[in-house]
Amino acid sequence: MGKERNKSGFSKEFSLARRPTFVRVNLDTILDNLKILKNHLAKHTELIAVVKANAYGHGAVAVSRFLEKHGISHFAVATALEGEELRNAGIHCNIQVLGNASEDEIQTLYENRLIPTVANEKFLSSWLRLWRQQQRNTLCVEDGLPIGAVVLKVDTGMSRNGCQPSQLWSLVEYCENNNIPIHSIMTHFAQSWDDQIFTQTQMNTFMEVTAPYRERGIKVHVANSGAILNKIGVDLDYVRPGISMYGQAPDTSDFGINATKTAGLKPALSWHAKASAVNDLEPGRVVGYDQTYRCTSNERVAVIPIGYADGYLRNMFKNGYVSTEDGPWQLH
Ligand SMILES: Cc1ncc(COP(=O)(O)O)c(C=O)c1O
Incomplete structure (x- = not known):
């Protein structure tokens, strides 16, 4: 998620959480x-x-x-x-x-x-x-x-x-x-x-x-x-x-x-995070544990600083998308 979005919507929550990630319950x-x-x-x-x-x-x-x-x-x-x-x-x-x-x-x-x-x-x-x-x-x-x-x-x-x-x-x-x-x-x-x-x-x-x-x-x-x-x-x-x-x-x-x-039921919970790094990778570069992803072209890969302690299990890889300003990015 980019800076503009953080500025416009989420900066208060990030500072309350004192972490670059928080959950919002509506x-x-x-x-x-x-x-x-x-x-x-x-x-x-x-x-x-x-x-x-x-x-x-x-x-x-x-x-x-x-x-x-x-x-x-x-x-x-x-x-x-x-x-x-x-x-x-x-x-x-x-x-x-x-x-x-x-x-x-x-x-x-x-x-x-x-x-x-x-x-x-x-x-x-x-x-x-x-x-x-x-x-x-x-x-x-x-x-x-x-x-x-x-x-x-x-x-x-x-x-x-x-x-x-x-x-x-x-x-x-x-x-x-x-x-x-x-x-x-x-x-x-x-x-x-x-x-x-x-x-x-x-x-x-x-x-x-x-x-x-x-x-x-x-x-x-x-x-x-x-x-x-x-x-x-x-x-x-x-x-x-x-x-x-x-x-x-x-x-x-x-x-x-x-x-x-x-x-028409809607999820009440959304999970937000600031990317801790955004890497531009060339074709053939592998990403993450077990090399779960291999770039097929020049690709931009964001690192989201969440893991086990936040309730995100490694075996959830490839099972979801992150909403960004540029549209959905696949999770790896
Ligand atoms: C006895 C009983 N009733 C209702 C529920 C709610 O079930 P659900 O989350 O599938 O609506 C539960 C949840 O486990 C339950 O144990």
């Missing part, structure tokens, strides 16, 4: 992407914004604060510690912890009023014991947040977290008998971006096993980004978009990439 783009995703949903369906893993690298606190200000009232993170970080930053609304609820995290879940994702009765009984020890009533609502609520997760085919479909009734019964509020029941899809048949099988299992509970008004959700883009589970009570919120494809399959583009 929060408005995330909001725009959510609006696009919302258009795929039934009117009553609500968003749970997935901000796990530091909002997929976009900054969980900044993203959640911004979205909360713009009316998002449900977030999902991977771990209790991620939830605690959001509470410490003043995020007030519902925060579901997607990882399988474990006793190791129970205190952090409790203290931060996070919503655990539960797959077994053992956790439910520890959860209940903790609330009772504190002489707190799990059935009440404090500051608009249901106290002690849990999400029950059922495994419909991914074979990762979740109870088996045949066990769901006993978890629901345990909650109901002990006044533990059920925020919702969910499942997770294994390949919603490009295996419609398997996804529909998961969906059918979920709808069958949850039918009696939906009738009683218990809320349900299934859809991650791939499912939303494929319009599966988009008329249930919630959807849980992650990667698509940030404008990235749910998968590297053609479907994933095309569906993201067709929907």
Whole structure:
């Protein structure tokens, strides 16, 4: 990237970063992407914004604060510690912890009023014991947040977290008998971006096993980004978009990439760097480790000072382009 561009647009960011490279996250783009995703949903369906893993690298606190200000009232993170970080930053609304609820995290879940994702009765009984020890009533609502609520997760085919479909009734019964509020029941899809048949099988299992509970008004959700883009589970009570919120494809399959583009989702993150050297090389000169590139004519090669420490892996060579004032330059 040339000097003019740095002068006109980026000098402040470079000086803040104190490095010749920085990442810019456009929060408005995330909001725009959510609006696009919302258009795929039934009117009553609500968003749970997935901000796990530091909002997929976009900054969980900044993203959640911004979205909360713009009316998002449900977030999902991977771990209790991620939830605690959001509470410490003043995020007030519902925060579901997607990882399988474990006793190791129970205190952090409790203290931060996070919503655990539960797959077994053992956790439910520890959860209940903790609330009772504190002489707190799990059935009440404090500051608009249901106290002690849990999400029950059922495994419909991914074979990762979740109870088996045949066990769901006993978890629901345990909650109901002990006044533990059920925020919702969910499942997770294994390949919603490009295996419609398997996804529909998961969906059918979920709808069958949850039918009696939906009738009683218990809320349900299934859809991650791939499912939303494929319009599966988009008329249930919630959807849980992650990667698509940030404008990235749910998968590297053609479907994933095309569906993201067709929907008009835009990447919220851009990575900027100042070239540390620009070399004019003659035909036959090789460039970089493993001689990955050989000049075929007189060529201008820029050195961009980023690497492992910045999250750029060597095996990404030839997989991307850099936007410059002169148009896209291939990465080597
Ligand atoms: C249970 C659950 N729901 C939703 C998501 C969001 O998925 P995606 O980023 O594909 O939208 C995740 C992410 O891993 C997840 O674990």
